[in-house]
């Protein structure tokens with residue numbers, strides 16, 4: 001008992017000393033809310049961190065610091081601050097903090113989203129461009145994506161005929177999954193557009209996305225990693241293993257085919273295996289497997305989610321739906337088919353897609369960046385290893401840049417000609433600079449073709465009035481619609 005008081009006082013003094021030391025270290029960082037000792041601002045973030053951080057920015061300025069346990073996080077919330085980070089200090093700010101969940105990936109040191117911009121990262125991005133996203137590849141692989149979409153159109157016709165509603169996000173997920181798996185391995189990863197198989201795949205991808213984006217206490221207090229108190233690492237392991245197994249199966253089968261000198265498929269997998277053969281020292285089969293898992297995770301849920309938001313907005317605004325359909329009808333061939341290349345020339349469709357990405361930014365805070373060296377920004381100094389978020393959500397709704405920022409108005413993009421390619425910093429749903437999304441040109445094509453087809457071929461009947469549509473969102477590495485969009489596709493007869 002005699003010892004209890006001095007012991008307690010020493011512990012309290014120790015924590016206050018640490019807190020004081022931390023405040024001293026933070027003195028050259030941008031300002032921000034003072035948090036509690038030890039946990040800092042962890043409790044201030046709430047279920048929608050992008051919104052809480054936007055409120056802090058209104059109070060403390062364009063560049064703020066919040067403390068999450070042992071981590072200092074700097075957040076940029078204006079286009080000038082974003083430009084500083086992603087353009088002026090692009091190289092210094094292009095590292096990634098690796099969430100504990102990501103270490104559950106078998107080869108996380110090859111995962112392009114999370115590795116620092118080292119040799120491996122350069123090689124993987126080069127391979128991605130060479131075999132998938134260069135203009136030439138986008139054009140030559142277009143037919144594969146169109147074929148998959150025609151398959152899903154038949155499925156939707158059949159559903160509509162039977163008056164059965166579908167989950168639009170689930171169908172768009174299956175389309176993007178099969179478009180990517182056909183492009184890579186000439187096979188459909190899912191045989192049906194509505195089955196247990198697709199739900200399992202979607203669940204694995206959604207879990208992979210969620211665990212990479214969640215605020216995990218083990219990331220802010222590394223000492224907790226071994227206990228995995230939120231069960232994040234274990235869930236990550238299960239999801240990644242499931243995806244790795246699927247991809248491993250396809251790659252191993254192809255390797256056997258090649259050993260047996262069976263005819264080539266001449267798809268992306270064959271061309272990457274050829275590349276491996278010629279560049280064995282820096283790109284091998286494990287890189288290929290990891291890259292395919294990365295692309296399946298990065299390019300399915302994002303497309304499904306964006307399709308869900310676009311269609312939801314169009315169903316809420318029937319005159320815009322009709323205008324898109326009218327525009328698409330100008331490019332439909334005599335056989336009723338829609339060519340992907342032609343959808344790229346539809347200004348109103350693109351304005352609708354951009355406006356959806358503005359209001360429902362896929363990744364509200366981009367993926368986290370980290371400084372690789374000390375960075376001086378105006379009066380502030382960000383030490384090496386400072387984590388950075390760019391609050392795309394806040395910039396996309398800032399009344400200084402957008403008239404009626406919370407209103408869905410695609411017309412604004414017909415007037416202002418803003419692009420999402422990374423030069424207009426108030427609108428960067430794909431990021432900017434060297435870590436910008438390498439899948440952007442592919443995503444633009446996939447999304448345009450899916451939306452054009454869904455709108456041109458079908459009227460979509462909601463099970464409720466449009467006024468009852470729930471447009472709430474759920475925070476994550478991507479912002480999901482809280483309630484799935486369920487509607488019956490009624491084929492338009494012409």
Ligand code: HEM
Nearest residue numbers: 112113298299302362363366367429430431435437439443
């Ligand atoms: C609507 C669809 C998509 C959206 C909104 C989106 C958005 C993003 C964002 C915001 C980032 C992080 C940028 C940063 O941290 O600065 C990113 C990274 C990435 N995206 Fe996408 N993306 C989409 C589709 C795709 C597709 C189809 C692919 C397939 C190739 C893809 C592959 C990647 C990869 C590999 C990275 C990591 C890049 C790196 O860290 O170097 N994405 N994406």
